[in-house]
Amino acid sequence: MNVSIVDEARAPAAATRAHWSVDSVAALFELPFNDLLHRAQSVHRSHFDPNEIQLSTLLSIKTGGCPEDCGYCPQSVRFDTGLADQALLPIEQVVAAAQAARAKGATRFCMGAAWRGPKQRDVEQVAAMIKAVHDLGMETCATLGMLKDGQAEQLGAAGLDYYNHNLDTAPEYYNEIIHTREQRDRLDTLGRVRAAGVHVCCGGIVGMGETRAQRAALIAQLANLDPYPESVPINNLVAVPGTPLADTEPLDPLEFVRTIACARIAMPRARVRLSAGRSDMSDAVQALCFLAGANSIFYGDKLLTTGNPEVERDQHLMAKLGLHPAAAVPRASSSES
Template identity: 55%
Template sequence: MQALSTVGDVVQEKPCDAQWTLDAARELYNLPLNDLLFRSHTLHRTKFNANEVQLSKLLNIKTGGCPEDCGYCSQSVHASGVAASKLMNLDDVLLEARKARESGATRYCMGAAWRSPKPRDEPAIVAMVKGVKSLGLETCMTLGMLSSAQAETFADAGLDYYNHNIDTSERFYPEVITTRSFADRLKTLANVREAGIKVCSGGIIGMGETPDDRIDMLVTLANLPEPPESVPINLLIPMPGTRMANLEPVDPIEFIRIIALARLMMPASSVRLTAGRTTMSDEMQALCFFAGANSIFVGDTLLTAANPGNDRDSNLLARLGMTATSLEIPGER
């Protein structure tokens, strides 16, 4: 697995059998900010185009009614304010996927508020994966927990990525969710990996956890047998009706430190700046990109929360001299 060491101002990747420790990760996190950003940005440039951002679009294909008690989620039956809906039909999903492609997205993510998919829903999911792939988009699903058989089914359909966040550290996890365990999360990630689907897994900052919880979350991800190809870092959006509706906002500098640390600990992964961008200043987002974030979600909504619109994102990227990853559409040159 990939990790890295830092000696002075030089960044060096560790051998593939190296393991991250909380102490080593904390030492990086606590560096003077300029030193931390220098190291993360230097490493970022060895793996990615530092002036390019990958755009994704997330569609809620089934809203509300989830039996899980995730304290941050308005789609839980334990929260209030979001009515349950049925699974969207294929034509509507593909219509939205075409719009996403036209807006510059190269990955299309579909999320359903389930504990796990039921057998009756699997054929519809398979059809959505195949339909979206036919448009030339990368496909991603987030459907809750998956068995090994379900992961194999979606892999056979051609699913590129599966998102299943671990959310936080193992220590703090019971404060966030009680209806499933941290081990359940890791089992789904293992099932996805074994089926040959790329893993998308990260967490949420601002749920009342300590800095060590945030760091330990990254240690868990970086120490998986193979780190996730995609690591979304969410800033909590306090949703009305949830247990976390009134939490204090996170210091922007602390959030930027986590972005930089994720880049240092998982140098080959896409670090995704996800939920919470509506509350971030343009300057904060610019520092996140400098720290190593290289993917965002576009559009006006992110599941049930607000998201910066395409105009604001296009304007910000233009001002920063950054561009979106291009998409090669099948049959076009």
Template identity: 40%
Template sequence: MPANILDIARDKVLEEGIGLNQNEVYQALTVPDEDLQDLLNLAHHVRIRHCGVEVSLEGIISLKTGGCPEDCHFCSQSGLFESPVRAVTLNIAELVEAAKQSEKMGASEFCIVAAVKGPTQNLLDQVREAVTAIDAEVDISISASLGILTRDQAAQLRDMGVSRYNHNFETARSFFPNVVTTHTWEERKNTLEFVRAEGMETCCGGIIGLGETLEQRAEFAVQLAEVEPHEVPLNFLDPRPGTPFADRPLVPQGEALRAVAAFRLAMPTAQLRFAGGTELALGDDGTEAGLLGGANAIIGGNYLTTLGRPIERDRDAVDRVTSLGIPSVYSTLKAL
């Protein structure tokens, strides 16, 4: 009889720190309901052993919102779709204030985002000015997400003090052409290689529920693991009016929790961060269940174009989960 996936993961991931392969991730994504609690409990033990008990809170803000020339089918910031998002650019004072508010709520990282295919030199100069202003007033690590980079642009970001760069794969390589047609999956991977070569940390994740099969979801997890990201933002589709994916269904809670645990078991040492759509997939109070099922980081408060929970509630959730000991995990999951 083949070994149970929980036994495989316990020996391979928990004890040895080796991530599951694609077939094993698929098995984790398809565990029966009666094994889900045990899967989540195991994923939590893995993240405690290989990442520690700390849960990270991050603030995020868009320097430039809307008007993007790309056709990412899930995104309301694309200028190609009839979505309600309007182009907006923030000034430096607004960015500094947002960073201060993030620090006040205990965030250790602040991410500056722009809706562009890739940054112009003018945009990079704006980011440099923002980083300098934030560093002068706020004690917080600064990351950025500005689209596809050249090697020189990655070097500029490193020199101005950006410590981590986000560029998501979004989905499995085999499914990517169904999601984006204006650039390639390979272009995204090249950007991550430039970022790593310049000594910055890499942040790469994506969105669960774009229409991919469970087999492709497993493919996505191992492709992420192969690039060894420091941080993996885990989003769940929040269908946006006016986009091609406006009518896609929400990810059911059980399916979402399986994804959280499976991605942790594929990447035992990565920072797995809840991002957009978490409240929709897991339920308003399900964030804590996910943090007790493998995740160890949250983007607090609102996202780029959608509302999250008030950042105070995210701070409370982080504090509660961090205070729990291993013996109480299983009973806590049952109560949520």
């Protein structure tokens, strides 16, 4: 494909904000694999310690019973996945989980609740959790669904460093996956998070039956957020029985690596997180993802409701690859943005 590609690796820091057309990201996808990984690793090295990895632990603080219909999600009330609902956890349990994650080396603690959006009393309870986790010296992240005016400010005032809200997939594929909210709603929440001065964690899921062009469109859309997210989780679909995507054909692992590489090149200063789907990845594929510029993982035996590699396996893999954990960077002094 004869499309010029912005060479982020050689661009001065002040010029790293670039507009990415879908074609320009698609052209990256089409590069020979070695050329793509070389380019991604070059970009990575010019912005990060290449052997540093950020460790986030994710806890489901309220599970199941969600009225939305995201086709990949076992927590939707619309799908029969056998998942047991759980009301909002008591704050003591959340703090104990954060302390345990910190003891194992995690620096960021992410709290996820299966809501369409939080009610006011939910925001107050989660704000108390955020403050308690913040007081442990950890970075805090929350994913609670769509936010209304003022809610991001409340969470930020409690010490929230990051708010996660994913775009999920390309705009033109979105309505194949979700019907109960528009991507525009998601962009509005992201705008509220930005306006409140809270860092944005926003990525998507691949392997949901989308085309390569649609994967390119997702990366372009993320990269063109102004500014692009500080944290970009790239998830590989975990096909959960009972969800509409249960029988989706798995994505070729090397295509997943390509997606990571394209995210790294298009968003050079973002923490690109190798997220859901890691349990089924070999060490070799994960190593390729790190070479492609992933520099963050979910760390802990469980994600919201699906499995994740055991901590010991991750520690062993990090030791084999010579990776060391990143220190916590509280929002007030963050240099990621």
